[in-house]
Amino acid sequence: MSNQDKINQLIDLRVQAKLGGGQKRIDAQHAKGKFTARERIEMLLDEGSFEEFDMFVTHRCTNFDLDKQKYLSDGVITGYGTIDGRLVYVFSQDFTVFGGSLSESYAKKICKVMDQAMKVGAPIIGINDSGGARIQEGVASLAGYAEIFQRNIMASGVIPQISAIFGPCAGGAVYSPALTDFILMSEKNSYMFVTGPKVTKTVTGENITDEELGGANVHASKSGVCHFVSQSEEDGIMMIRKLISYVPQNNLEEPPVTECSDPINRLEDSLNEIIPDSANKPYNVIDVIDAVVDNGEFFEVHKHYARNIVVGFAKFNGMPVGMVANQPMVLAGVLDIDASKKAARFVRFCDAFNIPIVTLVDVPGFLPGSGQEYNGIITNGAKLLFAYGEATVPKVTITLRKSYGGAHDVMSSKQLRGDINYAWPTAEIAVMGAKGAIEVLYFKELSSIEKPEDKLKFIADKESEYVNKFANPYEAAKLGYIDDVIEPRNTRFRITRALQTLSTKKDSNPPKKHCNLPL
Ligand code: HXC
Numbered sequence: 085m086s087n088q089d090k091i092n093q094l095i096d097l098r099v100q101a102k103l104g105g106g107q108k109r110i111d112a113q114h115a116k117g118k119f120t121a122r123e124r125i126e127m128l129l130d131e132g133s134f135e136e137f138d139m140f141v142t143h144r145c146t147n148f149d150l151d152k153q154k155y156l157s158d159g160v161i162t163g164y165g166t167i168d169g170r171l172v173y174v175f176s177q178d179f180t181v182f183g184g185s186l187s188e189s190y191a192k193k194i195c196k197v198m199d200q201a202m203k204v205g206a207p208i209i210g211i212n213d214s215g216g217a218r219i220q221e222g223v224a225s226l227a228g229y230a231e232i233f234q235r236n237i238m239a240s241g242v243i244p245q246i247s248a249i250f251g252p253c254a255g256g257a258v259y260s261p262a263l264t265d266f267i268l269m270s271e272k273n274s275y276m277f278v279t280g281p282k283v284t285k286t287v288t289g290e291n292i293t294d295e296e297l298g299g300a301n302v303h304a305s306k307s308g309v310c311h312f313v314s315q316s317e318e319d320g321i322m323m324i325r326k327l328i329s330y331v332p333q334n335n336l337e338e339p340p341v342t343e344c345s346d347p348i349n350r351l352e353d354s355l356n357e358i359i360p361d362s363a364n365k366p367y368n369v370i371d372v373i374d375a376v377v378d379n380g381e382f383f384e385v386h387k388h389y390a391r392n393i394v395v396g397f398a399k400f401n402g403m404p405v406g407m408v409a410n411q412p413m414v415l416a417g418v419l420d421i422d423a424s425k426k427a428a429r430f431v432r433f434c435d436a437f438n439i440p441i442v443t444l445v446d447v448p449g450f451l452p453g454s455g456q457e458y459n460g461i462i463t464n465g466a467k468l469l470f471a472y473g474e475a476t477v478p479k480v481t482i483t484l485r486k487s488y489g490g491a492h493d494v495m496s497s498k499q500l501r502g503d504i505n506y507a508w509p510t511a512e513i514a515v516m517g518a519k520g521a522i523e524v525l526y527f528k529e530l531s532s533i534e535k536p537e538d539k540l541k542f543i544a545d546k547e548s549e550y551v552n553k554f555a556n557p558y559e560a561a562k563l564g565y566i567d568d569v570i571e572p573r574n575t576r577f578r579i580t581r582a583l584q585t586l587s588t589k590k591d592s593n594p595p596k597k598h599c600n601l602p603l
Pocket of ligand 1: 109181182183184185214215216217218219220226229230252254255256257
């Protein structure tokens with residue numbers, strides 16, 4: 085064979101590999117409105133930046149005559165490339181080859197890019213579209229999954245791990261995405277479940293569709309498994325590119341700072357009027373976030389889940405931060421089990437990856453009731469408390485309005501190593517709200533008042549006394565728990581200055597094997 089023949093052979097093999105499971109299956113994939121594994125990588129990475137590994141890998145299984153059916157790349161495309169010039173590693177499951185199912189060789193390909201990503205300290209992005217374990221390979225396939233899980237665990241908190249689900253992801257296969265930092269699902273064609281509808285029907289008698297059991301909307305709003313929902317694969321891929329723009333390459337690096345055209349001393353007069361006169365009236369905390377962050381750009385995470393708390397990424401003077409804010413529009417911004425879990429996970433991600441946390445507080449307390457108590461609001465609320473207290477990144481807290489009881493302590497208070505804690509003049513920082521306080525403090529007096537109108541007058545007088553004394557930021561400021569009371573329209577400037585000052589902050593936790601987070 086001449087040298088030219090050898091080069092031609094290479095070119096032929098590459099063409100063959102790029103056809104995956106063949107044109108017919110590619111057409112079938114397109115007919116479902118799905119892109120192929122390679123097309124997805126092309127969309128995700130900067131043009132021409134993809135370097136592929138292991139294109140010539142094939143499976144080694146001989147069961148069920150599988151040795152007569154081999155495809156170059158064996159159902160997963162792996163390698164590296166760049167997003168906005170920054171290195172990332174990728175794997176993309178190819179549904180056209182055995183339904184994207186995982187063989188031993190396929191698992192090794194994924195493990196190789198995960199190992200490489202860990203070695204050089206770069207994010208890894210996995211695109212999932214697979215029928216699960218390759219049935220013909222039996223237990224070797226299960227071992228392959230476990231090899232991936234172990235690497236997901238070791239990479240956690242070291243490099244950002246992002247999963248996109250653009251097809252089926254079922255059985256134990258769901259646990260690799262579940263171990264990563266963020267899961268994105270496209271609204272069409274994607275679903276995740278440990279046990280599918282058929283087995284569910286057999287075991288429990290429940291009749292349920294793929295979509296109802298594990299579709300994107302279910303996981304985004306009910307289970308909280310999914311952090312981002314996209315309308316299409318293209319949108320989803322753009323969201324992943326955006327997400328990458330806020331995170332550092334690894335836990336030893338700082339998040340990427342970009343040029344900022346938005347003046348840091350921009351006054352936002354609307355904020356002076358955003359808090360309604362009545363304490364029970366809501367406002368949208370996202371309006372506050374939009375008003376203070378660079379160019380009003382807020383990249384919300386977990387948007388459809390536990391909407392009583394808002395989390396997401398933004399920038400101040402080009403510096404990425406994680407924003408956490410109680411949302412008065414939903415359940416008055418109360419902390420419940422789901423909100424605590426959602427915010428705790430986000431705070432821990434930010435802390436692991438050196439992303440400062442800005443917290444906007446307007447919280448009436450924890451949600452009361454047997455539903456919450458029986459389901460463990462104690463353990464789950466403790467997660468958020470733990471996450472804030474453990475975090476050593478810069479923490480800037482602004483109390484906008486209510487900050488009551490245990491929830492006051494939880495929301496990045498001074499005593500949980502909050503670095504800079506400001507309050508608006510509208511802040512109310514106290515042990516509890518006026519109504520509850522009066523009922524406890526004056527229980528005996530109230531029981532002895534007979535006439536209802538006298539009772540109401542007594543309550544109103546005592547409430548007003550309580551509000552005058554406690555529903556303000558100055559009691560906390562007197563004790564130094566609040567560093568300053570600031571004018572709302574100046575909030576962008578005060579946060580930016582605080583973050584600039586804290587950029588050299590050093591804090592640490594005592595050496596330990598790991599914490600015992602209340603899971
Ligand atoms: C081998 C598989 C496969 C699998 C699909 N294929 N799943 N081959 N192992 N797990 C093949 C099909 O034979 C078919 O081959 C091609 O992929 C496309 O599959 P279709 O069924 O035609 O596609 P579709 O109708 O879109 O259905 C997709 C599907 C379905 C819902 C994923 O294929 C399916 O239910 N597959 C089995 C899923 C499953 O039970 N997996 C094992 C779960 S246990 P041809 O040659 O016709 O193109 C598991 C444990 C993991 O995953 C544990 C980790 C710890």
